[in-house]
Amino acid sequence: MQKTLHINVDDCTGCYQCVLACSDEHDKSFNPMKSRIQVFKFEDEGRFVPYTCTQCDEAWCQKACPTDAISVDANGAKVVSDALCVGCKVCTIACPFGTVNYNASSGKVIKCDLCGGDPACAKACPTDAITFVNADTAQFDKMRNWAGKTDAGTQQSA
Amino acid sequence: MVRADFVIVGAGPAAIAAAETLRKTEPDKSIALISRENIPPYSRMALPYVLTGQIDQNGTYLRKGQNYYKDRDIKIYHATVTSIDAGQKLLHLESGASLGYGKLLIATGASPVKPPLPGLDLPGVEHCWTLDDAKAIADRAGDGANIVLMGAGFIGCIILEALVACSAKLTVVEAEDRMVPRMMNTTAGNLLKRWCEKKGMTILTSTRVTGLSDVDGKLKVDMDNGQSQIADLVVVATGVKANIDFIAGTDIEVNDGIKIDHHMQSNVEDIYAAGDCAEGRDFSTGYWSVHAIQPTATEHGHIAALNMTGRIAYYKGSLNMNVLDTAGLISSSFGQWQGVEGGETTESLDAENSRYTHLAFEGDRLVGALTLGRTENIGILRGLIQSRTKLGVWKDRLMKNPNRIAESYIANTQL
Structure with missing residues (x-):
């Protein structure tokens, strides 16, 4: 069963543990700029929103890559190969969610890879605002609906 | 004479995207791809990285597996097409040989002038x-x-x-x-x-x-x-021109590139075009335009292929966008960054740190953007423009501070 990150915005307290865990996991640092998950703070609304790649089916990033550097792994994650990525950044403008970002210190792009099937952000979340669950029980529904609106201009009928 | 159900002229990103979609949707039909250069399909966009020694020739290949095309029964001919006989559905090659097609995709790209x-x-x-x-x-x-x-x-x-x-x-x-x-x-x-x-x-x-x-x-x-x-x-590097000399003598309509409809078809039946040699619809303006960019090329290729198989796929148009790294200063542009009539623009400038964000709106929708010195979440600009998201109160917040791009999107979709 494919699993996916599920984010329940209502339970996020803005502790940023996910951000630090992600940075630690991928970059051996505690640097929010190196995290593949971000937490946005909305002061007026008093809300926090963890935000990362949904591993969408459309995979704009993968299609836009000129060097075949983005592939789908066994967990359904779209994964960047550092060996193949040349840092051209086309995927960073192609992804309509803005969840592929350029990392100037490596000269490559970075994105959520689901940590190979055991996401550090979900493990670090103290309130279960981020969980790693079966794909059919939870989706990033709002993002996916939006994905439908943003599709690369295609409408297909059989 | 050799004949294939689907013939693609060209071997760049549009051609490969098309070949893959054709194979996926029509497992049993024959696909031939004609490449003018005698090497596996590669990405011109990757060439600057060959120059710097960051990658070798293999690193430029659009698909890395040695038998990638063979395994998918995509036949690659290294040849140059000299003319098309649209009546007989034939391509004439420089070698004197000819190749018949059922449906033809022209994805020959452009050349510098x-x-x-x-x-x-x-x-x-x-x-x-x-x-x-x-x-x-x-x-x-x-x-x-x-x-x-x-x-x-x-x-x-x-x-x-x-x-x-x-x-x-x-x-x-x-x-x-x-x-x-x-x-x-x-x-x-x-x-x-x-x-x-x-x-x-x-x-x-x-x-x-x-x-x-x-x-x-x-x-x-x-x-x-x-x-x-x-x-x-x-x-x-003073400009490029579509590689379409070989269509002379056909009735294919051409402006800056081959004019294609919402289904990537030219005005001549069974002849489609995609990528840098094609003039398709611009998402922003609704008019025809050549967008010589990788995302447009692969979208064109994919949509053309679906239509070539008889499925009906409608393309709303391509969004012009670019990202550039100039000796470490990263810039991006999207859609109608120049602004539109009756619309509004806003900008924030930090000249000392070479940071600049410029946004263009029509009503409360984002229609274009231009950034310098920014890499965080820039794809959201594409998303906001192409989804025509109504920004509501966030329009004014962005007018005051254009750097709140990510928040404006997340507030509209996640809260």
Whole structure:
């Protein structure tokens, strides 16, 4: 069963543990700029929103890559190969969610890879605002609906 | 005579995207791809990284598996098409052979053009367009070499990055009044120019090269400002032209590229076009435009392929967008960044840190954006424009602070 990150915005307290865990996991640092998950703070609304790649089916990033550097792994994650990525950044403008970002210190792009099937952000979340669950029980529904609106201009009928 | 159900002329991103979609949707039909260069399909966009030595030739290949095409029964012919007989549904090849097609996709891309100036055929004058070009440049662009780059458009600036990385002494000559004029307004263009100058480059805008000559084995570059420059290498990036000479004699309608409809079909039945040689619909304006960018090429290829198989796939149009890294300063542009009639624009400028964000709205929808010095979440700009998201209260917040791009999107979709 494919699993996916599920984010329940209502339970996020803005502790940023996910951000630090992600940075630690991928970059051996505690640097929010190196995290593949971000937490946005909305002061007026008093809300926090963890935000990362949904591993969408459309995979704009993968299609836009000129060097075949983005592939789908066994967990359904779209994964960047550092060996193949040349840092051209086309995927960073192609992804309509803005969840592929350029990392100037490596000269490559970075994105959520689901940590190979055991996401550090979900493990670090103290309130279960981020969980790693079966794909059919939870989706990033709002993002996916939006994905439908943003599709690369295609409408297909059989 | 050989015949294939689907024939694709070209071997770039649009061609490969099409071939893959065709194979996926029609497992049993024959697919032939005609490539003019005698190497596996590769990405021109990756060539600057060959120049810098970051990748080798293999790193430019669009698909990496050695038997990738063979395994998918996509037959690649290395040949040059000289003409089309649309009545007989035949392609004539330079070798004298011909190839029949059921449905044809023209995805031949574009080629650089040299301005009509004296001396541009001298040795040491190169484009940066093919793998061979990249190798020729690498041979001459050693440490301390003097290089003149003609053209500071998008392609010029991509090459610029690589030439700087080769530790060359670079002079850039651009006829227009700013760098990357089709992607930058005056503010952004000037920021970029200052950045390049700080990095030791000489940037001459509103300047034209008037001619080249050979002086003791070096190239003398004369300019209309009365000055001249001695160079080891001159790289020409002054524009490109669609590779469609071979369609002469057909009824295919052409403007800057082959005019295609919402289904990627030309006005001639069973002939489709995709990518840099095609003039398709612009998402923003609804008019025809050539968007010579990778995302458009792969979208065109995919949609064309679906329609070629008889499925009906409608394309709303491509969003013009670009991202550029100019010696470390990253810029991006999307859609109608120039603004639209009756719309509003806003900007935030931090000249000291070369950071700039410029947004264009129509009502409470984002229609264009231009950024410098920003890499975080820039894809959201595409998403906001292409989804035509109504920003509501966030429109005013963005007018006041254009850097709240990510928040404006997340608030509209996640809260």
